[in-house]
Every structure is written in structure tokens, then in C-alpha cells.
Amino acid sequence: MAIDEAGRPLAASGPMLSQDIFERAAALKKAGRPFVLATVIWSQRPTSAKPGAKGIVTADGALFGWVGGSCAQPAVIQEALKALADGRSRILRLDPEGQLASDRRDVVVVPMTCHSGGALEVFLEPFLPALQLLVFGESPVAQALIRLGRAMGYRVVAVRPGTVGPVEEADLTLATLDIDELVRGRQTVAVVATMGQYDEEAVERALQAGAGFVALVASRRRFDAVRSTLEASGLPPDLLSRVKAPAGLDIGAVAPEEIAVSILAEIIAHKPALQPLAGGIPELREPAEPSTAVDPVCGMTVEIAGARHTAEYQGRRYYFCCPACRRHFLANPAEYVHPGAGA
Structure with missing residues (x-):
């Protein structure tokens, strides 16, 4: 496992996933199917998706790739469908406070609902088939x-x-x-x-x-x-x-x-x-009980079911990808917990 200068585990990169994304995009374009390419352009710990992470959202609301966990995905899909409907690119910002500086009025802001906090910006670029x-x-x-x-x-x-x-x-x-x-x-x-x-x-x-x-x-x-x-x-x-x-x-x-x-x-x-999509835009539903959690130390996604490395802090359970992350967390939990987290 790769570690940073402080000995903390780093999230794994995914070059093959990016290759798969571009292959999927080429296939959709050849078939004349509309889609949105979603690219993470900025993130603030402890988000699981890092800059450069990519995903594809198709007209039926399916997501292929990785642009964040269960808190981010519904908002990305909803805004991507809007981009397909109007044909315009946009930046989506997921932020715990749901606020944005006044000099960036072209950015769509959605509150980040995860208790673990973090923020994310995703560039959504629609690709519509030729008329x-x-x-x-x-x-x-x-x-x-x-x-x-x-x-x-x-x-x-x-x-x-x-x-x-x-x-x-x-x-x-x-x-x-x-x-x-x-x-x-x-x-x-x-x-x-x-x-x-x-x-x-x-x-x-x-x-x-x-x-x-x-x-x-x-x-x-x-x-x-x-x-x-x-x-x-x-x-x-x-x-x-x-x-x-x-x-x-x-x-x-x-x-x-x-x-x-x-x-x-x-x-x-x-x-x-002219509307490129039939049937309108599906409504954004409240996400179901999350099946994954974000490791607050390295930002990796952890399957909650059967998770081996966990810890309790201020009445809340946290999940980790490995023992090293859990040790770093227990040494100084306040360093990794967002101010809004906790029971």
C-alpha cells in the first residue's frame, strides 16, 4: 500500500478505470446515445473521490464509474440529467454548508449530506448525438x-x-x-x-x-x-x-x-x-441507508457490511480500509472528523 510522507495510506488510483470510461463514452457516441461525462475537478477531505475521477451518466440515470459515494452520486446523476435536458455544461459543487462565493454564480451548489463532511466539485459535460x-x-x-x-x-x-x-x-x-x-x-x-x-x-x-x-x-x-x-x-x-x-x-x-x-x-x-430526452427528468429521491462509508483518514470507500476495521468516537461509528488508518484516527480523532459530524 502506498503511503504519504506522514505514513498515511493513500487512496489507490485507477488508470484502467479511466480507460474503461473513455471506451464506454466512445461506444455510446457511436451508438448515438446521449450521456454526460462527469469529472471531479476539486475535492476536500474526507471525500472518497479525488480530482481526475470520472464517471458517465446515461439518459436512464445509470452511473458508470466513480465520482463519489452514496452522498454524492444522487446529486451528480440529477444534475447530469438536467445537463442532458438543456445541453449545457456546468460545475456541480457539493458542500456541507451549501454555500458558494458570490464570484462563482455559474456553479450549481448542492448541500453535502454526509455526516463525515468534505466537499466536491464535479464538471458535467453533456454529449448529445447529432440531430x-x-x-x-x-x-x-x-x-x-x-x-x-x-x-x-x-x-x-x-x-x-x-x-x-x-x-x-x-x-x-x-x-x-x-x-x-x-x-x-x-x-x-x-x-x-x-x-x-x-x-x-x-x-x-x-x-x-x-x-x-x-x-x-x-x-x-x-x-x-x-x-x-x-x-x-x-x-x-x-x-x-x-x-x-x-x-x-x-x-x-x-x-x-x-x-x-x-x-x-x-x-x-x-x-x-427540441428535447433530446423523452419522459422527463427523474426526481431525485432520498438515498437509501448507505452501504458504504468513507475512510476519514485516506478517503477510500469502505463496504459497511462486514467491515473489519471500525472505531467509535463521540457516539458515532467510523469505518477504515486497514488497521493503519484506524491507528492514525485513534491517535487524534479530531484531526479527521468534520466539525458537523457526530451524534
Whole structure:
């Protein structure tokens, strides 16, 4: 075991864990799944996570890696989900006093609930998959949207029922209208440009799948007919109200490429309102009875069940990773106990 100059045990480092974290991040990015990379950038003893410790929080609230014990993890997960929802990075500070200097107003502060004390700052960086653009139809406008959407870095899906073979320049070609799995949990916009061939079916499927923005390339008169048909089929009015028709900003576009540019400009204008996650943000629940404790000497995490090295001080039990830490603690408990700890 490594020790410091005073003979105290040091917390073990985890280079392989960091490698696993980056491998997991690369896999999530390749799969188009949103996640937050959480990195500890500052800590104050006796926290178990040290600067450089990393974790990944996925959209379902799962945490992979290590950014602190049972007191820190729920707050990190909750704030990470908020970062996924708004797409903004932030610093989370867990502090026993729940306070922060006035010159750091950009930092989110959450009280540290552990009796052992300590403080922690975690940088939360969201990684969202590229916007997904579903293009329905084979019209010249649809072709232009595929080309320009790909150039803008979007994940472009050509939706063409009955098509045989991939569409050039599209990331994916879908030969059916079964788009639900593609849309679920992903920031998605849909443009229907079928020139009347299956406008009604495409609009209905895009709305029911939950696309964040649905546009129809058609005249107002044509959209009135589409809306009447869908209303008669029982599609709720609140869903139909989300359809933008005619598609695109009114910039006098005439050529297919110009119309595509006007539609993409409108998509850009709507991006801040698009929600990358479905189902909202889970509420932060009070943590259950902790299964681990922080060694107040070296900061390592100790499993409470079956812990071999413990000590009582001022009516409270403390847990240690080894006999050396316990001896250092008993020699001068006040050095390691936070002022707020104790019964």
C-alpha cells in the first residue's frame, strides 16, 4: 500500500478505470446515445473521490464509474440529467454548508449530506448525438434536404416505403414508415416532402413517434386537406397543431435547394426548443441507508457490511480500509472528523 510522507495510506488510483470510461463514452457516441461525462475537478477531505475521477451518466440515470459515494452520486446523476435536458455544461459543487462565493454564480451548489463532511466539485459535460433528420419522400426538395442535412452534420434518414437499396448521401434508408424506434430518446425533426403521395400517413407517423418538429412541404390548401383527413381518422388536435405547413421560412425560395435551405433554417431556429430526452427528468429521491462509508483518514470507500476495521468516537461509528488508518484516527480523532459530524 502506498503511503504519504506522514505514513498515511493513500487512496489507490485507477488508470484502467479511466480507460474503461473513455471506451464506454466512445461506444455510446457511436451508438448515438446521449450521456454526460462527469469529472471531479476539486475535492476536500474526507471525500472518497479525488480530482481526475470520472464517471458517465446515461439518459436512464445509470452511473458508470466513480465520482463519489452514496452522498454524492444522487446529486451528480440529477444534475447530469438536467445537463442532458438543456445541453449545457456546468460545475456541480457539493458542500456541507451549501454555500458558494458570490464570484462563482455559474456553479450549481448542492448541500453535502454526509455526516463525515468534505466537499466536491464535479464538471458535467453533456454529449448529445447529432440531430436526426427524417426526410420522407423522393421529391427534388427531399433530395436537396438529404444532401444539405448531411453537410450540416445531421444524421439523415431517408424514409421511402418500398425502396430497394440505400439512398446515396443518407446515413440510413428506411423502406417502411416504422420510425418509432429511430425517434425514441433522440432529438429528431421530420420533413414530409412526398408531393402528395403519402403525406397523411407520413405526418401521422412522425407525430405519433414523437418527433420534436414536423414540417410538411405543401401549400396551405393542401395542408387543409391533410388536416381534415387526419382529424377524421381521430388524430388529436393538439398533435395536429404541431405541424408546420408550408415548411420553411418565408424567404422567397423557389428552387428545391432554396426551399431546402429555408426548411433547414427553420429547423435551426427551433433547435433550442427540441428535447433530446423523452419522459422527463427523474426526481431525485432520498438515498437509501448507505452501504458504504468513507475512510476519514485516506478517503477510500469502505463496504459497511462486514467491515473489519471500525472505531467509535463521540457516539458515532467510523469505518477504515486497514488497521493503519484506524491507528492514525485513534491517535487524534479530531484531526479527521468534520466539525458537523457526530451524534
